[in-house]
Amino acid sequence: MKPTSLDKSKIRFLLLEGVHQSAVNALHQAGYTNIEYLKTSLPEDELVEKIRDVHFIGIRSRTQLTARVFDAASRLQAVGCFCIGTNQVDLTAALIKGVPVFNAPYSNTRSVAELVIGQIILLLRGIPEKNAQAHRGVWQKVATGSFETRGKKLGVVGYGNIGSQLSVLAESMGMKVYLYDIITKLPLGNAVQVGSLKELMQTCDIISLHVPETAQTANMIGAEQISWMKNGSILINASRGTVIDIDALAAALESGQLAGAAIDVFPVEPRSNDEEFISPLRQYDNCILTPHIGGSTMEAQENIGLEVAEKLTRYSDNGSTQTSVNFPEVALPSHPDMHRLLHIHENVPGVLSQINQVFSAAGINIRSQYLQTNDKIGYVVMDIDKEHSEIAMDKLTGVPGTIRCRVLW
Numbered sequence: 001m002k003p004t005s006l007d008k009s010k011i012r013f014l015l016l017e018g019v020h021q022s023a024v025n026a027l028h029q030a031g032y033t034n035i036e037y038l039k040t041s042l043p044e045d046e047l048v049e050k051i052r053d054v055h056f057i058g059i060r061s062r063t064q065l066t067a068r069v070f071d072a073a074s075r076l077q078a079v080g081c082f083c084i085g086t087n088q089v090d091l092t093a094a095l096i097k098g099v100p101v102f103n104a105p106y107s108n109t110r111s112v113a114e115l116v117i118g119q120i121i122l123l124l125r126g127i128p129e130k131n132a133q134a135h136r137g138v139w140q141k142v143a144t145g146s147f148e149t150r151g152k153k154l155g156v157v158g159y160g161n162i163g164s165q166l167s168v169l170a171e172s173m174g175m176k177v178y179l180y181d182i183i184t185k186l187p188l189g190n191a192v193q194v195g196s197l198k199e200l201m202q203t204c205d206i207i208s209l210h211v212p213e214t215a216q217t218a219n220m221i222g223a224e225q226i227s228w229m230k231n232g233s234i235l236i237n238a239s240r241g242t243v244i245d246i247d248a249l250a251a252a253l254e255s256g257q258l259a260g261a262a263i264d265v266f267p268v269e270p271r272s273n274d275e276e277f278i279s280p281l282r283q284y285d286n287c288i289l290t291p292h293i294g295g296s297t298m299e300a301q302e303n304i305g306l307e308v309a310e311k312l313t314r315y316s317d318n319g320s321t322q323t324s325v326n327f328p329e330v331a332l333p334s335h336p337d338m339h340r341l342l343h344i345h346e347n348v349p350g351v352l353s354q355i356n357q358v359f360s361a362a363g364i365n366i367r368s369q370y371l372q373t374n375d376k377i378g379y380v381v382m383d384i385d386k387e388h389s390e391i392a393m394d395k396l397t398g399v400p401g402t403i404r405c406r407v408l409w
């Protein structure tokens with residue numbers, strides 16, 4: 001293994017899925033010019049080829065970074081998810097290859113919450129059907145089946161950043177908010193946490209899903225759970241497509257048990273805007289279908305671009321892994337006049353003592369040392385005098401259990 005300290009112009013970034021231009025600008029400002037920018041995601045086979053020479057990759061929710069991709073990514077230093085969800089990345093495969101993954105945990109929170117508020121109002125008034133009919137020349141001036149939001153019960157499944165933001169906005173319009181989460185939450189305002197998903201679904205007029213994609217949330221809402229919902233209620237999903245059984249939802253729209261739905265995410269989504277969107281929900285006018293744009297506002301995308309680009313350049317320039325979603329977190333100060341060695345290793349007994357042995361045997365003083373571990377890997381950072389870094393790197397890369405090693409100056 002060779003030390004990987006590189007001239008910035010040689011550090012290659014691959015940005016996929018049309019991440020906001022703010023990311024490109026921020027990378028340029030930080031001195032990184034070797035950037036390939038694509039509007040689409042790439043299928044696995046193409047990615048496996050392309051990623052061989054890439055040091056940093058930026059993706060959104062479409063690109064699947066699998067273990068096979070990480071196996072091919074011998075130069076990859078870090079992944080930036082220009083979004084909240086990181087379920088599209090095999091985080092364990094990244095970890096054991098020594099690759100930290102970063103995301104933007106809050107930058108599009110408000111955008112999703114605002115979209116859901118809009119969907120609630122439109123669905124309670126039957127606007128999607130009335131709009132579709134008006135486009136076909138049908139005039140439906142009726143109040144039947146149209147309701148105000150005031151006093152309605154909103155059930156939030158997953159009361160994290162988005163769910164709680166939605167809760168605040170909904171209360172300000174006079175809605176009563178109930179929440180279900182697997183952990184005990186501080187309910188904001190007058191929101192009430194209930195003890196089970198069933199209780200929430202039986203109580204509320206509108207259910208909105210804001211859970212991450214996990215093994216536990218896969219098909220969390222199927223025919224049985226929908227059968228718990230009140231007749232004439234509304235289901236909204238802007239979380240992940242795997243959370244709802246789409247056929248069960250289609251059946252509930254067909255039978256009229258649900259008055260409407262709004263779905264932004266799907267089990268299978270087109271890879272680009274040129275591909276047709278296929279779904280059994282297309283036939284229901286009372287189901288608002290949006291192309292996974294919950295977080296797609298100019299404000300959110302610009303902020304995400306800046307935030308994630310900054311995390312990638314900080315890791316590249318300084319080694320800090322703070323806020324990484326899969327990696328031991330180390331917050332590092334600057335290292336003026338010293339060389340910084342970054343060593344990522346398997347977390348097995350004895351590696352750290354061997355690392356320290358390298359320095360004591362060579363008579364090299366470690367000016368500062370930072371260490372963080374998790375159950376799989378250790379990340380140790382050492383600042384040393386410049387003149388010793390070449391020999392230290394040479395010896396460090398030979399320590400058994402070494403995954404990656406690089407030097408910064």
Ligand SMILES: NC(=O)C1=CN([C@@H]2O[C@H](COP(=O)(O)OP(=O)(O)OC[C@H]3O[C@@H](n4cnc5c(N)ncnc54)[C@H](O)[C@@H]3O)[C@@H](O)[C@H]2O)C=CC1
Pocket residue numbers: 084085086105108109112157158159160161162163180181182183210211212213214216217238239240264265292293294295296
């Ligand atoms: N449609 C879109 O464009 C966007 C979609 N998202 C999706 O929204 C999800 C939620 O985002 P945040 O609120 O920022 O995440 P968060 O991590 O702040 O909140 C998630 C909440 O879900 C809860 N939770 C996890 N498993 C659960 C389960 N089985 N049952 C009940 N609650 C459970 C957690 O305890 C947590 O409180 C993201 O993971 C992402 O998949 C996020 C941004 C944009």
Ligand SMILES: O=C(O)CCC(=O)C(=O)O
Pocket residue numbers: 060061062082083084085086108292295296
């Ligand atoms: O905007 C995107 O590409 C993905 C948004 C999303 O789902 C997320 O932030 O998790």
